[in-house]
Amino acid sequence: MCFISFFSYAQESLEAFVKFTTQEINIDGFENEKDWETADEISDFWQWFPTDNLRAEQRTTAKFLVDDVNLYLLVTSYSKSSDYIIPSLRRDYSGAGNDNVTVILDTFMDGTNGFMFGTNPLGVKRESLISNGGNNFEKDFNKSWDVKWETEATQQDGKTVSEIKIPLKSIQYPEGSTQWRMNMYRHDTQTKQWYTWANIPQNQTIAGLAFMGILNFEKPLKKSGKTIALIPYVGGSVQKDFELGEQKNILNYGGDAKLSIGSGMNLDLTINPDFSQVEVDDQVINLTRFEISLPEKRQFFIQNSDLFVNFGDRREAQPFFSRRIGVAKDTTGTTFENKIIAGVRLSGKINNDLRLGFLNMQTAEDPTNQIASNNNTVFTLQKKVLDRSNVSFIFVNRQTTGEPDFEHAQDRFNRVVGADFNLASKSNRWTGRTFIHQSFNPEKSKDAYSTGLSFDYNARVHSVSYNVVRIGDNYKSDLGFIRRTGILKNYFRYTYRIWLKSKNLRSLNFSQSFYYVGRPKDNYLMTDRGNWSDAELSFKNQAKLQLRYSNRYTYLLDSFDPTRSDALVPLEGRTGYNYDDVELSYQSDRSNVFNFNVKSSYGNFYNGTKFSVSSQMNYRVQPYFTASMRFNFDQIRLPAPYASANLILIGPKADVTFNKKLFWGTFFQYSSQSENFGINSRLQWRFSPLSDFYLVYNDNYFVTDTFAPQVRSLTFKLTYWFNK
Structure with missing residues (x-):
């Protein structure tokens, strides 16, 4: 029990002091500003891999500064040599196979949600949103999240110096904050070791939010600056359908807008969104009787997505699955893109204990394929309880707009109402969920519910998982994923x-x-x-x-x-x-x-x-x-x-x-x-922060007895981020 207590509670005694600065910090990977000389330094990192009870073999130090606009971080990573592993210069690289250092911020100190920023010896960026305490790298880390921030790195004699600037308006935090929870980790490929500032049991994830230290700010943080961003786009494509013998020339335009509300809320608007630049899905061989769930890659659905998707049983009965919006099936069961007219999303923290999510999107009617225009709504509310647990409520509504002749009366709407309790103990040894959801349709059906209970016990030697789920015969969620x-x-x-x-x-x-x-x-x-x-x-x-x-x-x-x-x-x-x-x-x-x-x-x-x-x-x-x-x-x-x-x-x-x-x-x-051969080739030029030019070539072929072209397209898209 003493060993467990050491991990669970001693971490909060780890503290780092963040000095306030009025000096301009130039992000160049050099420690050449005077305030860096007087900033407090943290070191004495622990190993997490291959063991968790030894100090790091190679030294890592970090210093923090803050002003009214930005948080600054200077990390010095010592190494045996300059033989670093850096596979790519692409943003959002995987941290598993290369040298990198990462900082994790829990700004609301709830142990549930956080922000992750990382860089490598060439100053390549990666960032993620963390949800559900960061217990699962596959589910709880959203790598598609992008915000404006800066980093540069220099390789010096026996070390790498990384400098990071995070605009305070790029993240959310309570106004007047004097403390945040923080942890850092580093991958050193030369020693094959992972290092952490807070000592983390090796049976837990390295980026989990249960094990962190404290950032103490010299003075309370002011309210983060209001973010107002307009992101228009213009795009076009040339498409040829060889099967139908048709060619289309398409010009498209639209855009997004982002507005921060208070200290923790974000309002996102989209008009005529276009996702042509999104990387194609990996094809799979499906030998099961069931539909395959594929990950969401569209940026509009990303931020605070856990507020909407983290309900029910994600394998068997998930009441909201964002990929249902903008995708439809025709009368033959063939899946195709259904145009989204516009959408709005409000999400984030109302206060330290309460989070809210609201999503509304309107999809277009497609009479040719007998697809009605639908209004799609999701409303969620999450209340923190205990140390790291929460109670959540969800309402999902898919409602036909208009009265198309081809739609049956029983398909005019579908609604789901439900509540979940999510458990996460302070030490993260116990996690779990219980939920109950009810669906509603024009035909009032009995047995239209889903309910479940799950728990996980994760200790150093023993771990146990249990899950039970009951899905009624008539439970239905048109915007969900139900196997x-x-x-x-x-x-x-x-x-x-x-x-x-x-x-x-x-x-x-x-x-x-x-x-x-x-x-x-x-x-x-x-x-x-x-x-x-x-x-x-x-x-x-x-x-x-x-x-x-x-x-x-x-x-x-x-x-x-x-x-x-x-x-x-x-x-x-x-x-x-x-x-x-x-x-x-x-x-x-x-x-x-x-x-x-x-x-x-x-x-x-x-x-x-x-x-x-x-x-x-x-x-x-x-x-x-x-x-x-x-x-x-x-x-x-x-x-x-x-x-x-x-x-x-x-x-x-x-x-x-x-x-x-x-x-x-x-x-x-x-x-x-699927008897298909496909080519997806994408050129991306990030000519300005979060502003891109894309050129995408897609080519698909039928592969049966012959090799015949199916659909071919060449698409361009230009986006620009205007912000205040």
Whole structure:
């Protein structure tokens, strides 16, 4: 218990003093201003990887200054040599495979939401919004968030000096703040170590908000300056549809506006938004019976997105999924873009304990595809309780505007009302959620609810996860993501960790997982059951090796073809299948010039067999060129007359960063399952802060017996950020 208490509560005694300055600080990566000489310095960082009970091998120091407009940070990172790893000059790089230093700010001191700013030895930027305490790098860090700030770095004898300037109006904080919570971490690729200022248990995420120190300001901070930004755009494209024999020349224009309200709220407006510059989604091979959830990449939906999407069960029943707005399906079920006319979003902190989110967007009518014009609204309210927990309310409404002849009366609206309680203990050992949501439609249906409970216990040696969710037969959210209805699902996972005292090995983890899905209205008919046994070996060079044995049972309610090849004879419905497989995976050290991950499995699959191999290989010529190759192969063999198939997905990608303002990325994708080959090539020139010129080439081909062009386009977009 003493060890746990050391991590949980001793961190708040870590303090850094922020001196007020009236001197102009030039961001050039040199410590040449007099106020830096008198600023307080913090050092004595801890290791987080490969162990958490030793001081950092290489020294890191940091100094802070503040004036009425900006927060300044000077970081000196000492190293064995100048042999740094910097794969790319592109903004928002991944921190896992290169040298970098990062500062995390919890300005409202709630341990739930924060801002992350990072840089590397060449002064390349990255920033993220942190939500949910930063417990999960995949879900809780929004890397698409962009704001104006500055950083430069210089490589000097045995060290890198990084200078950062963060405009106070680029972040939110309470007026009159005298303290913020803060932590810093650094990746040193030469020692293969990660360092943190606050000592963080290695079973917790390095950027988690539960373990931080305190920034003490010399005098209370003034109200952050009001941000008023106008971001107009103009764009155009030439598109040719070879299947229809049509060519279109399109000119488009519109824009966004941003306005800060008070100390913690932001108002965003958009008119005729255009997302043509957004990078295309990665294609996937889908062998399941369910829809695939893909991440949101559109900037308008990014900031404070946790206020809208962090409800329900994100795998089974999420009441709001922002990618539903601007996307529709025609009468054949084909997905296509549905024009957004305009939108407004108000989000942020009302005070230290209360957050609000409001989103309203109007989509256009498309009579040709029988798509009605809809008004889409989400309202959320979040109240902090206990140390780091909260109670949240959500209201979602999709309402048809007008009375189109092609729409049925029962489709005129869909609404969801619900409440969630999110638990996060001060030490972050316990996290969890419980929720209940109810949907409403013109047809008043019973059993139109979803409810669930989950908790995670994460200690140094033992971790336990449990999740149960019940989704009623008639629960529906047109703006949400719901894989299936009418189910009761239970999931349990236990992990035992052995921290190894070895020169090359870090840890050995053993896990056992079990899940069960039944249908309460069908006499609790079991439709899915599975258990996994895992062994994972972690190396001190950051490589990982994992072995998994899986046993599954699937009861098909309807006929199903897992190859999605439109087989004449799919697998029969109302039939159960029991199958198992063995999987081996390996992730190499991502700091290597050539690094890769590979995963392979073999075993039974329904009433046949399946052999699978997937890999991603990465190569860099730093810092100007990176190349990757993603490969998936699934060999499915089912007995006649059912469909067998060899499913292939290949995705090579090349990224050229000419400098910190000019980037060119090209992405090729071939999928035998969708019978499509696509090319996406995007040139981006950031000619001014947050102002860009894009040139995007898209080309898609049918790949069946022939290689035939499908749709081809060349698009340009120019955006400029006017701000006060």
